[in-house]
Amino acid sequence: MQLKHYSLLFSIAGILLLYFLSTLTQPIVIELSELSEYEDKQVTVEGIVAEHYITSYESQIIKIEGDNATAMVFVEGRSDIEYGDKIQVTGKVQKYKGDWEIVVGNERFVTILQKWQNISIPLWQIAENPVKYDGLNINVTGYIDAVYDAYFYLVDEEVIHSIIVFYNSFEHGSVYSGQKVDIAAQFRYDPEDLRYKLDVMDETHGITLSGE
Amino acid sequence: MLDLFLVISFCVLGVITGIATGLLPGLHVNNIALILLSLSGAIVGAFSFLFDYGVSEQFILLLISIYIISVSISHTFHDTIPTTFLGAPDEDTALSVLPAHSLLLEGKGYEAVALSAMGSYGAIIFCFLLLYPIRFLIGAPLFFYSTLQEIMLFVLIAISILMLGTEKAKIDDFGTKGKTPSIVGMLFATFVFALSGIFGIIILDFSLDSPIGLSSPVLFPALAGLFGTPTLLTSLMTKPVIPKQTIEKLKLDKKTKRSSVLSVITGSLGGILVSIIPGITSATGTILAMNARGESDKRQTIVTLSAVNTACAFFVVVVLFIILRSRSGATLAAMELMAVEEWMGVVMPANLAYLLIALILGGTLSYFLTLSVGKIFARHFANVPYQLIIGLTIAMVVILVFLFTGILGILILVVATFIGLLPVHWGVRRSHCMGILLIPIILHFL
Numbered sequence: 001m002q003l004k005h006y007s008l009l010f011s012i013a014g015i016l017l018l019y020f021l022s023t024l025t026q027p028i029v030i031e032l033s034e035l036s037e038y039e040d041k042q043v044t045v046e047g048i049v050a051e052h053y054i055t056s057y058e059s060q061i062i063k064i065e066g067d068n069a070t071a072m073v074f075v076e077g078r079s080d081i082e083y084g085d086k087i088q089v090t091g092k093v094q095k096y097k098g099d100w101e102i103v104v105g106n107e108r109f110v111t112i113l114q115k116w117q118n119i120s121i122p123l124w125q126i127a128e129n130p131v132k133y134d135g136l137n138i139n140v141t142g143y144i145d146a147v148y149d150a151y152f153y154l155v156d157e158e159v160i161h162s163i164i165v166f167y168n169s170f171e172h173g174s175v176y177s178g179q180k181v182d183i184a185a186q187f188r189y190d191p192e193d194l195r196y197k198l199d200v201m202d203e204t205h206g207i208t209l210s211g212e
Numbered sequence: 213m214l215d216l217f218l219v220i221s222f223c224v225l226g227v228i229t230g231i232a233t234g235l236l237p238g239l240h241v242n243n244i245a246l247i248l249l250s251l252s253g254a255i256v257g258a259f260s261f262l263f264d265y266g267v268s269e270q271f272i273l274l275l276i277s278i279y280i281i282s283v284s285i286s287h288t289f290h291d292t293i294p295t296t297f298l299g300a301p302d303e304d305t306a307l308s309v310l311p312a313h314s315l316l317l318e319g320k321g322y323e324a325v326a327l328s329a330m331g332s333y334g335a336i337i338f339c340f341l342l343l344y345p346i347r348f349l350i351g352a353p354l355f356f357y358s359t360l361q362e363i364m365l366f367v368l369i370a371i372s373i374l375m376l377g378t379e380k381a382k383i384d385d386f387g388t389k390g391k392t393p394s395i396v397g398m399l400f401a402t403f404v405f406a407l408s409g410i411f412g413i414i415i416l417d418f419s420l421d422s423p424i425g426l427s428s429p430v431l432f433p434a435l436a437g438l439f440g441t442p443t444l445l446t447s448l449m450t451k452p453v454i455p456k457q458t459i460e461k462l463k464l465d466k467k468t469k470r471s472s473v474l475s476v477i478t479g480s481l482g483g484i485l486v487s488i489i490p491g492i493t494s495a496t497g498t499i500l501a502m503n504a505r506g507e508s509d510k511r512q513t514i515v516t517l518s519a520v521n522t523a524c525a526f527f528v529v530v531v532l533f534i535i536l537r538s539r540s541g542a543t544l545a546a547m548e549l550m551a552v553e554e555w556m557g558v559v560m561p562a563n564l565a566y567l568l569i570a571l572i573l574g575g576t577l578s579y580f581l582t583l584s585v586g587k588i589f590a591r592h593f594a595n596v597p598y599q600l601i602i603g604l605t606i607a608m609v610v611i612l613v614f615l616f617t618g619i620l621g622i623l624i625l626v627v628a629t630f631i632g633l634l635p636v637h638w639g640v641r642r643s644h645c646m647g648i649l650l651i652p653i654i655l656h657f658l
Contacts, residue, residue, distance in 0.1 A: 011407060
């Protein structure tokens, strides 16, 4: 056998060996707060979508939150996510302009674990850390308290926490005090009235009778 | 004033480093860039005394970027010297081995170097003239890059087919009659392309670990193995007998001058294309340029190829500021180090202006230095202990790969070296090994 045959043989054997090794190594699942320890490593993280937009070059930038930490995710492609969705991403940890980000080579590596509409957050949990949910779509279950023309107050079962809900229409006609409802809305701070509020503002939002 | 002094100093330092990386074929500028990126924190620390003179950390990081860009431009000038005198090309200059080496065997090695320097410097001038036209073409208002992105899949497939279809190697292991050797050559080129692609798909998701805590880019051992070590190993095993060289100033008649201008233009356009499209290298740009040029004269091949390399190194920097994408290891490092502001209006971002100073000053210095170093080589290259230098370079590459990427990196380097040896041993173009990036990128667009 000549030298050129050896290079052919060893290159194929080498690739098979690397393939075997690749099946043994899976991305490590880490918390968002641990990113700095995994520079240039493939990792899998979970978080809630706090921001997302498409760049002029059709890449997607997602800000995810969780574990009292945030991170930017750079996706080479476009995933079908919404504010508030719980997602899992797998990509390489890199530092970009001083901040940690996860570079995801393909939108296939962005998995929606739970749509925001399917995650119901109790009012007490929001009250503990409202900043965490500021600007997110959230789903809350509670009881209608005082009702006004364009808004009402939602309270929890123990009537300890309450929040104002702005809405345009209710599919069951009118809302009544005491009704148990599920509300899908955007949670955000109202700087004029110095309070947080729930806004039922687009077609993805809504108010439904609880249990329906 | 201090700012300008520092910019010029780092540029000159970069040019000098570029001579070293250019003369050592296994030491690609991308590797240097990645190493510098990993050491940027330490470098800022070393230059922290400049804080007392009002120089900010951001400016020191910009200076490191200037240094890296100067290395890359100087490298594209000086890498012609080992290609010519030792037949030891790197990935970017592999296609010019035959014409340059054949001039060497005629005793005209220096002429090959001078032609290459002329092609490179011509590309710098041509690229500078095209700065604004290209800015308006690929950015606002024409947004050619956005259009290109929509058809990128087809562009990349077309380039791959062109690369494989223009393979001229003849392999007679399976028959010597008719067109069989040519067909086998083309099939083998396709095999190398596919094998590199599979290699890329497997390793690009690998997590490597540096035993000393450095960042571990997986492409470092892969590209060093595909393009660096096979060249070094081949050079180590060959000891050419070269006639005495004549050193004369380059003289071009009117026809050759006109032909050279055309070579610079087509080469530069090929280089610019490489700087925009992902996954292709200067070698691919040369194939495109040579096909467009239709010129088979060995002198014009050298001019065209040098223009492609330098134009690519020049325009990857400009393109970085227009489309905010890095297309080389050098710009990837620069992007990580400094703020890259999109060039949207007529006035260019300040950081790009600084880098352009480095490109033009570095290019001008490199032109004269290439001629000087080329002369020294032509006179004394028989006395240079090149085998020893190459042996030490191989050892250095292996040590660096281990330090940056650990044992798994060494394994990737070894496998990549075997794949990189296939084109050398079977006589097909090395650029087919770029399947390592092209195939994963094509699959991404699918």
